[in-house]
Amino acid sequence: MSPTKKRFDIWTVISLAILGLYGLFLLYPLFRLLLESIFKNGAFTLEYFTKFFSNPYYGTTLVHSFALSISATIFALIIGVPLAYFYNMYEIKGRALLQIIIVLCCMSAPFIGAYAWVQLRGNNGVITRLIESLIGHKPPSIYGFRGIVTVLSLQLFPLVHMLVSGALKNVDNSLLEASENMGVSGVKRFFKVVIPLCMPTILAAALLVFMRAFADYGTPLLIGQGYQTFPVIIYNEYFGETGTDHNFAAAVAVIAIVITAIIFLIQKWASNRFEFHMNALHPIEMKKATGLKNVLIQLYTWGVVLLAFMPQVYVMYCSFRATSGKIFVKGFAMTSYQKIARDVPLAVRNTFVIGIIALAMVVLLAVLIAYLVVRRRSKLNDTIDTASMIPYIIPGSVVGIALVIAFNRKPLVLTGTAFIMIVALCIRRIPYTIRSSVAILQQIPITVEEAAISLGCSKLEAFFKATLPMMANGVLSGAILSWVTIITELATGVILYNRNTITLTLSIYTMVSRGSDGPAAAYATILNVLTVISMLIFMKFSKNKDISF
Amino acid sequence: MSVKIIVKNAVKKYGDNTVIPNLSVDIKEGEFFTLLGPSGCGKTTLLRMIAGFNSIEGGDIYFNEKRINDLDPAKRNIGMVFQNYAIFPHLTVRDNVAFGLKQKKMDKKTIAEQTDKFMKLMHIDEYADRMPERLSGGQQQRVALARALVIQPDVLLMDEPLSNLDAKLRVEMRTVIKEIQHNVGITTVYVTHDQEEAMAVSDRIAVMNLGEIQQIGSPKTLYQRPANLFVSSFIGRTNIMEGRLKVEGGKTILCLENGYETELTNVREECRMDQNVKVSVRPEEFVINTEGKGIEATIDDSVFLGLNTHYFVTTKGGVKAEIVQESLIDSILPQGMKIHMTVKSEKINVLTEDGSANILTGVLNDKPE
Ligand SMILES: Nc1ncnc2c1ncn2[C@@H]1O[C@H](COP(=O)(O)OP(=O)(O)O)[C@@H](O)[C@H]1O
Ligand SMILES: [Mg+2]
Numbered sequence: 001m002s003p004t005k006k007r008f009d010i011w012t013v014i015s016l017a018i019l020g021l022y023g024l025f026l027l028y029p030l031f032r033l034l035l036e037s038i039f040k041n042g043a044f045t046l047e048y049f050t051k052f053f054s055n056p057y058y059g060t061t062l063v064h065s066f067a068l069s070i071s072a073t074i075f076a077l078i079i080g081v082p083l084a085y086f087y088n089m090y091e092i093k094g095r096a097l098l099q100i101i102i103v104l105c106c107m108s109a110p111f112i113g114a115y116a117w118v119q120l121r122g123n124n125g126v127i128t129r130l131i132e133s134l135i136g137h138k139p140p141s142i143y144g145f146r147g148i149v150t151v152l153s154l155q156l157f158p159l160v161h162m163l164v165s166g167a168l169k170n171v172d173n174s175l176l177e178a179s180e181n182m183g184v185s186g187v188k189r190f191f192k193v194v195i196p197l198c199m200p201t202i203l204a205a206a207l208l209v210f211m212r213a214f215a216d217y218g219t220p221l222l223i224g225q226g227y228q229t230f231p232v233i234i235y236n237e238y239f240g241e242t243g244t245d246h247n248f249a250a251a252v253a254v255i256a257i258v259i260t261a262i263i264f265l266i267q268k269w270a271s272n273r274f275e276f277h278m279n280a281l282h283p284i285e286m287k288k289a290t291g292l293k294n295v296l297i298q299l300y301t302w303g304v305v306l307l308a309f310m311p312q313v314y315v316m317y318c319s320f321r322a323t324s325g326k327i328f329v330k331g332f333a334m335t336s337y338q339k340i341a342r343d344v345p346l347a348v349r350n351t352f353v354i355g356i357i358a359l360a361m362v363v364l365l366a367v368l369i370a371y372l373v374v375r376r377r378s379k380l381n382d383t384i385d386t387a388s389m390i391p392y393i394i395p396g397s398v399v400g401i402a403l404v405i406a407f408n409r410k411p412l413v414l415t416g417t418a419f420i421m422i423v424a425l426c427i428r429r430i431p432y433t434i435r436s437s438v439a440i441l442q443q444i445p446i447t448v449e450e451a452a453i454s455l456g457c458s459k460l461e462a463f464f465k466a467t468l469p470m471m472a473n474g475v476l477s478g479a480i481l482s483w484v485t486i487i488t489e490l491a492t493g494v495i496l497y498n499r500n501t502i503t504l505t506l507s508i509y510t511m512v513s514r515g516s517d518g519p520a521a522a523y524a525t526i527l528n529v530l531t532v533i534s535m536l537i538f539m540k541f542s543k544n545k546d547i548s549f
Numbered sequence: 550m551s552v553k554i555i556v557k558n559a560v561k562k563y564g565d566n567t568v569i570p571n572l573s574v575d576i577k578e579g580e581f582f583t584l585l586g587p588s589g590c591g592k593t594t595l596l597r598m599i600a601g602f603n604s605i606e607g608g609d610i611y612f613n614e615k616r617i618n619d620l621d622p623a624k625r626n627i628g629m630v631f632q633n634y635a636i637f638p639h640l641t642v643r644d645n646v647a648f649g650l651k652q653k654k655m656d657k658k659t660i661a662e663q664t665d666k667f668m669k670l671m672h673i674d675e676y677a678d679r680m681p682e683r684l685s686g687g688q689q690q691r692v693a694l695a696r697a698l699v700i701q702p703d704v705l706l707m708d709e710p711l712s713n714l715d716a717k718l719r720v721e722m723r724t725v726i727k728e729i730q731h732n733v734g735i736t737t738v739y740v741t742h743d744q745e746e747a748m749a750v751s752d753r754i755a756v757m758n759l760g761e762i763q764q765i766g767s768p769k770t771l772y773q774r775p776a777n778l779f780v781s782s783f784i785g786r787t788n789i790m791e792g793r794l795k796v797e798g799g800k801t802i803l804c805l806e807n808g809y810e811t812e813l814t815n816v817r818e819e820c821r822m823d824q825n826v827k828v829s830v831r832p833e834e835f836v837i838n839t840e841g842k843g844i845e846a847t848i849d850d851s852v853f854l855g856l857n858t859h860y861f862v863t864t865k866g867g868v869k870a871e872i873v874q875e876s877l878i879d880s881i882l883p884q885g886m887k888i889h890m891t892v893k894s895e896k897i898n899v900l901t902e903d904g905s906a907n908i909l910t911g912v913l914n915d916k917p918e
Contacts, residue, residue, distance in 0.1 A: 447635035450602050451693075453622045454629040455649030455700060465648075469639040 010460050015372055015380050018365065022387040025423050029406035030257075030390075033398070036250035036405050048251035058233065058252075062259075065230035068148055068220070069213040075153035076209045079304055080160025081202060085194060086297050087161065088168040091288045093298060098305060100535055104528060105308040106158035107484045111218030112524055113155045115512055116311030117142060118223055119318070126314075143225040151223060152213045154308045159212070160205045167201035168194075173282045199274040207267040211260060215395030215491065222512075230256065231397060238401055239495070250405065253398040264393040312528060319521035326515050336518035343507065344526065351503040351530070354418050355487045358425035362482055363475060366430050370437035371463065375446065385434075392431040396491025399427055404495060416498045424492035429482050433475075440474035441467070480538040484531055504530070551736045552612040552703045553578040554599065560607030561594050561760075568594050569760040571608070573917045576738060577753075581730050583739045585747040586757030587783070592740040593708055595757075599738060600706055601625055612703060628697030628735075630707040634689045636681040642692050643668070643677040649700035663699050670729070671695040687718045694726070698733060705730070705737040711746065723750050744784050748772070753915065756780050765915040773896070774912045778904025781829040788835075788870040792828040794899070794908075796821050803828065803899065806844045806866045811894045813909075820901075820908035829898040832859065832873035835890045837882075843891035846870065851881050862888070 037048055052058045092098060120127045121142040131139045142150070171194070179185070179193045195202070217231040224232075234256065237249035289297050322333035369388055372381040391399060403424055407414035414420040444467060452462035488505050497506050504527040511520035554576040561569040569591050576582045584592040597603040599610060601622030610617055617625055637645050646668055650660040668674040671691040681689055690710055697705060710726070711719045727750045730737050741747050747754050748768040755765045756779070764776035775781035782789065793804045794816070801816045805828065836843075846862040849869075858881055860872040872890065882888065900907050 445631075445633050445635060447631040447633055448637065450600070450622070451629060451631060451635040451696075452637075452648070453602075454600060454625075454627050454706075455696070456623050456652035458621075458623060461652075466637055469637070472639075 010458070011372065011376055012380075014368055015376070015378075015384060018369060018372070019380065019384050019387070021365075022384065025403075026387060026390060026427055029399075029402035030394075032406040033250050033253055033402040036247055037254045038251075040247060048245075048248045049255070051248060052251060052255060057228075061228045061230045061233055064145075064227060065214055068145065068152065068229060069210050071149045072152035072156060072213040073206050073210045075149065076156040076160050077202065077206060079153065080157035080205070081164055081195070081198075082190075083157065083301060083304055084161045084164035084168060085190060086301050088165055088284055089287065090294075090297050091286050092301050094302075096539075098301065100532060101305055101309050102158045102161060103481070103484060103535060104312065104531060105154075105305070106156070106162065107488045107531060108155075108312055108524075108528075111222055111490070111509065111512060112315060113311045114148075114151050114219040114222040115520070116314045117147065117151050119517075120311070120314055121147075143223060144227045147223045148219050148227065148229075151219050152216065155219075156209045156212060157304070158308060159209060160202075163201055163205040163208070164198055167198040169283055171197050171284055173284050176284065196274075200271050200276070203267055203271040203274065207264065210263060211393065211395075214260065214263075215397065217397065218490070218509075231395060234395075234397055234401070246405075249401065253395075253401055256398055257394055260393040260395065312524070315521045316525045316528065318517065319525040321518065321521075323518040326517065328518065336522040339516075340507070340511075340519045340522055343502075344523075346500075347502055347504045347507045347523070348526070348530075350418070350501055351487050351505075351527075354421055354425070354501070354503060355483065358422045358429070358486050359479060359483050361422065361426050362429045362433050362486070363479055365426065366433035367437050367468065367471065367475060369430070369434050370441050371467070373434070374438055374441045375449075388434055389431050391427045396428060396489070397495060399424055400492035400495030403492070415496065416501070418501045421493060421496050421501055424496055425486050425489055428489065428492060429485055432485075433478055433482055436478040437471065437475060440471050444470050476538070476541075480535060483534060483538075487531065487534075488527070551579045551734060554704065554736060554738070555611040556595075556599070556608070557611070558608035559595070559598060559605060559610065561591070561598060561603065562606045567760070569598075572760065572762060573608075574755055574762060574765065575915070575917055576736060579734045579736055580752040581727065581737045581739065581750060583741060583747045583751040583754045584757055585741055585744060585754050585783075588742050590757045591760040592742075592757060594760075596706055596708055596738060596740050599704070600627055600629060626700070626703045628700060628702035628705045630690070630693045630697050630705070630710045632709040632712055634686075634693045634713075636689050636692055636696075638681055641678050641680060642673055642684070645681065645692055646673075646695045646699055648696060653700065667695040667699040670698075671725075686714050687722060690714065690722060691725070694729065698729070698735075702735065705735050707737065708740045709742070710739075712741070712743070719746070720749075726750060748784075755916075756783060758783075762916050766913050770913045774907060774909065775829070775898060776907055776912055776914045778827060778829070778900050781898055781900070781907075785831060786871060787829045787831050788868075790828045790830060790864075790868055790870075792826050792899070793824070794821075794826050795823050803894070805892070806864055806868070809843045809891065811892060813894055813899065815895070815910045816899065817908055817910050825902040826908070827900040827902060827904050828892075829900060830870075830892050831896070832871045834893045834896045835870070835872040836893060837872070837874060838889045838891050841889050843889040845887065845889055848882055848884055848886045848888060850884060853881060862890075 038044060038046065040047065086092065087095075087098070117125075119125055121139075122128065123141070125142075128139060128142075140146070175193065175197065176189065179189055184192050215231055217229065217235050220227060220229040220232055230252070234249050234252045237245050237252065288294070318328065319336050320332050320334070321328045321336075322331040323329065323335050369384055373385045403420055404415055406412075407420060414423075448466050448470065449462045452466040453459065457465060487503070490505050490509060493503060493506050494509055497503070502510070504523055508520050508523040508527065511517075511523060554574075556572060556574045556576075559569060559572045560567070572595065584595060586592055594603060598605050601617070601620065605618050612625070637648065640648065643664060647660050647664045650663055655663075665674065668677055671694055673688060673691045673695060676684060676688060681692065684692065690713075693710070707726075711722050714722060723746055726739075730750075739747075739750065751768060753765060753767055754771055756763045756771065758779050764771060764780045771780060771784045775784060778789070781787050790805060794813075795802050795804060801813045801821050802810050803813050803826070804810050845865040847865075848860055848862050850861045852859045852861075853876065856876060857873050858876045860874065860882065862870050862872060864870060898907055899909055
C-alpha cells in the first residue's frame with residue numbers, strides 16, 4: 001500500500017524547459033548585469049554606486065524622474081479614467097474609428113510624440129507661431145518639465161483608457177441601476193460607485209503608466225532641454241558619444257531595478273486592499289446622452305483623443321512635404337519616400353519576420369505558463385510565474401543592456417542577431433499576455449479537459465484539442481495588442497539592433513537622431529499604415545470586436 | 550465489456566486535510582451504483598479518484614483484478630459525464646460525439662456508423678451539425694452522454710449530471726439515463742446529493758457522510774431499514790423521537806411519550822435489554838387513533854396534496870412531527886385540534902441512543918468490513 005507519488009509528466013518537462021529559458025535569457029543576464037556593476041577588472045568594488053550617490057547631479061536626475069513620472073501618471077489618470085467612463089457608458093459617434101485611433105496613440109514609439117510636439121509647439125513650431133500671431137506674444141515654452149509631462153500624459157492616457165475599459169466591461173449593469181435606485185447618480189455615481197469598482201484596475205494602470213514614464217528616455221532627450229532624467233544616464237553611459245562607462249551604466253541600471261521593484265511592491269500592497277472579483281452577467285448598457293450633456297461628452301472624448309493623435313497626424317503630413325536636404329520646404333513631394341525606398345523593404349521584412357516569430361513565441365509561452373500557473377500549482381510553477389513577471393518592472397533599456405552584457409561574449413554570442421531581438425521582445429511582452437491568458441483560463445472549467453482525457457487524449461492533446469481552442473478567442477484579442485506593441489518596440493531594440501536587423505520603428509529612431517525629419521516621417525507613416533491594416537485584419541477575423549489589454 | 554470496481558481502504562488528503570479517511574466499496578459488474586450524500590461529503594473526490602483525476606494517498610482501486618491506482622486516466626477506458634456537461638464548445642454535436650473514436654484512430658466508416666448510432670439512441674441526431682451553444686441544457690447533457698458511451702467504456706462515471714437542469718427535465722432525463730444504462734449494461738457510478746433521484750435510478754446506493762460510507766444497499770433497504778440515524782434522516786422524511794426499551798416477561802416493549810407502549814418483535818437478540826433509544830418514525834408510519842390511545846399531539850398546520858394530506862403536529866412533550874394520511878373524503882382535521890397517534894410497530898426503526906446503529910433485525914449493509 002504505497003501512496004501514489006506526484007506524477008512526472010509532460011507538463012513537468014514543459015515547466016523545466018520554460019524555467020530553463022528564463023534562467024538563460026533573463027536571470028543569467030540580470031546576474032551578469034549585477035556582476036558588471038560591482039566588479040572592476042575582476043575585483044569587487046562599490047565605487048560605481050558610491051559615484052552615483054555622492055554626486056548630487058545623479059540624485060537630481062532621480063528626483064526629476066520621480067517628479068515627471070508621478071505628474072504624468074496623475075494627469076494620465078485624470079484624462080483616461082473619465083474617457084473610459086464616457087466611452088463605455090454612452091453612445092459615442094464613430095466608436096470603431098475612435099478605438100483604432102486610441103490604440104494607435106498608445107502604440108506609437110514614445111519619441112514620435114515628443115518629436116512632433118517640438119515641431120508643433122517648439123520655439124518655431126506651427127502652433128507656437130499661430131498663437132503668437134493671435135495673442136501678440138509667445139505662449140509658454142513646451143521645453144523642460146512641463147513639456148515632458150504634457151507629452152507623456154497625452155501619450156499614456158490612452159493606456160489608462162484601455163485598461164479601465166476592460167474593468168468597466170466586468171461591471172454588472174444592475175450595480176449601476178441599484179445605485180441609481182438609492183439616489184446615487186451622475187457625477188456622484190462616478191465617484192462613489194464606478195471609481196471604487198474599478199480601483200484595482202486603476203491602480204494597475206497607474207503602475208503601468210508610472211513604469212513607462214519612468215523608463216522613457218526618448219521624450220526627455222528631445223524635449224527636456226537640460227532637464228536631465230535618470231534613464232538618460234543609463235543610455236548615455238552605455239551608448240553615449242563620449243566617456244561611456246559600462247560598469248557605471250550597469251550600476252545605475254541596478255538602482256533602476258531596485259526603485260521600480262519598490263514601486264511595484266507599494267502598488268501591490270495598495271491593490272491588495274482592493275482585491276475583489278467581478279463578472280458581469282449583464283454588461284453595462286450604453287445610453288444615449290441628450291442635449292448639452294451629449295455635446296460635452298462627444299467633445300471631450302473626441303477632443304482628448306484627437307489631441308493625443310495630433311502628433312502622428314502631423315508626422316504623416318510631414319512625410320509628404322517637399323524637402324531640400326534635411327529641411328522641409330514649401331509644397332508637397334514624395335522625396336522623403338524616395339530617399340528611403342531602398343531601405344524600406346528590409347525594414348518591413350525585419351519588422352514582420354521578427355514580429356511574427358516573437359508574437360508566436362509570446363503567445364505559445366504565455367499560454368503554457370498561464371496553464372501551469374492556473375492548473376498545475378506547484379513550487380516550480382510559482383517560480384516560473386514570478387520569473388515571468390520580473391520584466392514587468394524592469395525598464396526596457398535595462399533588459400536590453402543586460403542581454404548585451406550576457407551575450408556579447410563566449411560561450412554564447414548572440415548580439416547582432418535577430419534571435420536576441422526576438423528574445424528581448426518575448427521577455428518584455430510575455431508578462432502582459434500571461435495575465436490575460438490566466439484570466440481567460442480561469443473562466444474555462446477543468447472538466448472540459450478531463451472529458452478529453454477520459455476520451456483517450458494524452459494530457460498534452462487534451463490541452464491542445466480542448467482547452468486551447470476555448471482560449472483562442474480571448475488570446476487572439478490580446479494578441480493583436482501584443483503584435484502592435486511588438487512592431488513598435490523601441491527600448492530594447494535600440495540597444496540590440498544592427499544594420500541587418502533594423503525594423504521600421506528603429507528606422508524612425510535613427511532618422512530622427514540624424515536629423516532627417518522627412519525620412520523619419522515617411523517611416524512613421526508606413527508603420528502607422530501597417531499597424532492600422534493589421535488591426536483591421538484582426539477585427540475582421542475576431543468574433544468580439546474589442547481589443548483587450 | 551463491463552468490469553467490477555473494488556475500492557479498498559482508499560485515503561484522500563488535500564494537503565493536511567483528510568477528506569476521505571478510509572473508504573472501501575465493491576461495485577458489481579453492470580450495476581447502477583450511486584454515491585449519495587450531502588454536499589461536501591467527498592462524493593466528487595471519490596469519483597475522480599476512480600476516474601484518475603485525483604491522486605490517491607492510500608489504498609487501492611481495482612477494475613476487475615487490475616490495480617489501476619497509477620494507470621493514466623486516458624487508459625482506464627471510462628466514460629465520464631459532468632455536471633457542467635463539459636461539451637467542447639468549438640465542435641459540432643457530431644464532432645463532440647465522434648471525438649473519442651477519432652482519438653482511438655478508428656477508420657472513418659466505423660466512426661460515422663457508431664456516432665450516428667449513439668446520436669440516434671440519445672435522440673440528438675437532428676442537431677448533429679449544430680454548435681453546442683445552440684442547444685438546451687437537456688440536449689447538451691444528451692450529447693455528453695452519447696459522447697461518453699460511444700467509446701464503449703468499461704465504466705460510466707456521472708457527477709451530478711442533472712443538477713443544472715430544471716425540475717421537470719431532471720425527472721425526464723433520469724428516466725433516459727436509467728433506460729440507457731439498462732440497455733447498454735455498463736457498470737455505472739452515479740453521484741448525486743438528491744435522494745429522490747438516487748432512489749429513482751439506482752440498483753444500489755452508498756450513503757456517504759464526512760468522507761465515510763454509512764450504508765450500502767438497495768433503495769428499498771435504505772428506506773425501510775436504515776443502518777443508522779444519519780441514513781434514516783437523509784433518505785426520505787422521518788420523525789426522530791426519544792424512547793425507552795424495556796424487557797418484561799420475554800417481551801420487548803417500546804415506551805414512548807404519554808405512557809404509550811407498543812411491543813416490538815424484531816429487536817436483535819443481543820440488544821434486548823433496558824435502554825434509552827432513538828425512534829425513527831416516517832410520516833406514513835403514524836396512525837391517528839380516535840379512541841384516545843397513543844401519543845397526544847396538537848395539529849399546527851395541514852397541507853392537502855391530493856392523494857395524501859400532511860399534518861404538522863406538536864406532541865404534548867414538545868416534539869414537532871409530521872404525519873401523512875391518505876386524504877379522506879369528509880374533511881381535513883382543523884388546526885389546534887387535539888389528536889392521539891400510535892405507530893406501526895413493524896415498520897418503525899429503533900436506534901441506539903447515540904444514533905450510531907439500528908437495533909432491529911433485517912438491516913442489510915453491503916459495506917465491506
Ligand atoms: N482541490 C481541492 N483542494 C482542497 N480541498 C478540496 C478540493 N476538492 C475538494 N476539496 C474538499 O474536499 C471535500 C469534499 O469535496 P467534494 O468531493 O467536492 O464533495 P461533494 O462532491 O460530495 O460535494 C470538501 O470539503 C472540499 O472542500
Ligand atoms: Mg460534487
